Amino acid sequence: MPSDATPDPYADPLRFGQRVQVLRERRGMTQAQLADLVGISPHTLRKIENGQQKAPGLSMVMRIAEALRVRDLADLTGLPETHVDLFVGPGHPRLAEVKAAIDTFTLASDVEPPPVAHLEARLHAAWKARHESKNHREAIGQLLPDLIRDAQALVRHADTAADRRAAQALLAQTYSLSQFFIAYQPDAALLWRVAERGMVAAQDSGDPHTIGVAAWLLAQAHRDSGARHFDAADAINLEAVRFLEPLLPDADDDLLAIAGALQFELGYTAARRRDTGVAWGHWDKANNMAARLPADYYHPITSFSQAIMGAHAVTVAVELHQGGESVRQAARADEHVIKSRPRRARHRIEEARGFQLDGQPDTALATLDKAFEAAPETIRYNGYARAIILEEVESTQSQRRQRASELAVKVGLLAA
Template structure:
């Protein structure tokens, strides 16, 4: 039997192991305290304890899905002991273009007879892909169509490079292509593929010795570690990347590097907020804000969206992660979502605003904001676990069921 108790659950899946016991063992395996797990699902540590000790029964489906997401469980049977109920239909679909992107990433090597495009041409295509991603309401469809050939061409450019300087330049492009792929793969049922491109982006950027590529790759790596619940690893990556970028901020082209430095400061604050460390979270946010104010007016990073415009959206996220709905609403009213150029980022901001209103007990306003997010970028809300959970919660509300049902139909949430 496994020492953490999970082996007992796996070996006796059909036996009558109480829900609370299963929950406690999975929580222990993930290394989460009751307070942290409760915060991740919008409940208290005492609520988690009541579940684990059997004073409360198995929660309803919306909360079960939140627990499964926080514990990285892919089948609700691991918690309930009932028949297999995969989480994917509730947490989000796999995009039809995912197999083609996976095949391009997994290819052993480019075909020997494949024409190799020049690096200026590859860079122009990459810039165009970022612009298309920010402009499109169906941004995953757009990226899914572009990525397979872009990945293969960037890989071919690295293999064909005949000088080390050319190889480093090609690796910088390839690293950013892998970073672009993460925006397509994230929040789909493809965790191993996500980690593969995440790690390749970092390694390739290091081999390129390119601060910009490494800053982008590290920014995404921090998010991946945080979403996986490994907050210490997220902090380690953020601090290492901040130190690396900090050594380059006096360069003539430092505006972009400063924006990446600011992006990483915010991500460190995001992680602190998820830990419940309010002072550290807001300090990091303020440091990022000051970095944004040093950038030229109108500057907007083509990858991270870092800018003056996005800092209000970041403030909403910090408040929400600290489980402070009232502050989240206040920050929401102060933010100016219409100034965010990126449609996916603007839609995500609406979802974060909805989370704030939901925490503040204003479910109708939350659903209204989710409808706005869907109008801005349907593919953002379709793959967002927080949005899907809020819609499912609305389906269980007598007052708001009709509005939630309409959203569920459009987003693809099982009603």
């Protein structure tokens, strides 16, 4: 390695400040950007990175880990005993079986595929189970292996171009469901295979709604990979928006909803960049699309609806690190009930992030309790929730520390 090469925090025993600097630079962030995200001055961050100031306390370490999206806390601290996966949940017991179904390609043509209507009904039931089950990964993890194999068989046996397009649409939808199962589990390569295969199958289907859903999920995969992938996320989102735009005047509810969901995703990524005006501008466009939908409508995959826009506003405010605004938006969002259990739990986690930013850790923990009640498997796999809980487990206030410890046991971060 050249003498002037950037050191590798995963290979060399670096001090804490050096690790912060290396991980920050790998995320493509300036000192000013990271300092702003964690609430300290650039001068203070510079002293931490240069070793002129001792490593900060756990609460600041957790904020730095969240801002840099450090997946393993030990990568930031350099201490093996702090090995904690923050943004990757534990591997689900059914992950290996789902992975095997995705990775296996059967070339023989003697396997009889199911009727199209039968596979459609099973997929509909799987999405329903995903939204209604508290442990939604378990629910869909049972169904996915057979769904994947049957959808692939349906494509192989398609006799006409029309049949093949219909089969590819069902295969794309199966991969979309798979991505919800795989997200935040310890197999990033599998997530990418599913996201990309879903996009290819959607394009082969030629169905605008299917293409919109696949683009929505592929853009999320890019965005969640870090700041260096934000441009790729935006490119996919914008291409999908342009593709759907001519169809919107006569669009049905599902097509209008996926277009609205794509608009919000552009705002989400802008908020991650801390681009306030662009973020809220896209939220406004998505909100206008939601207003065109029936009041009781929910998109069957994304949950996009009039009711979800309040939750989306909380997310934008949180990503912009506007603590007070996120709390205000949370109060408005609670006027609506989100039908999907995992989406409701995700909203509670975003609310908890807002309360934590606003200096209300007790309310944040209470809100995470609500998230656990809605969907335990959502909070168990969510890095933001895990980071808040771990931070408060070290609180100097005994009651808060006890409450955080009890929640950590329920979530699986601490042994009972």
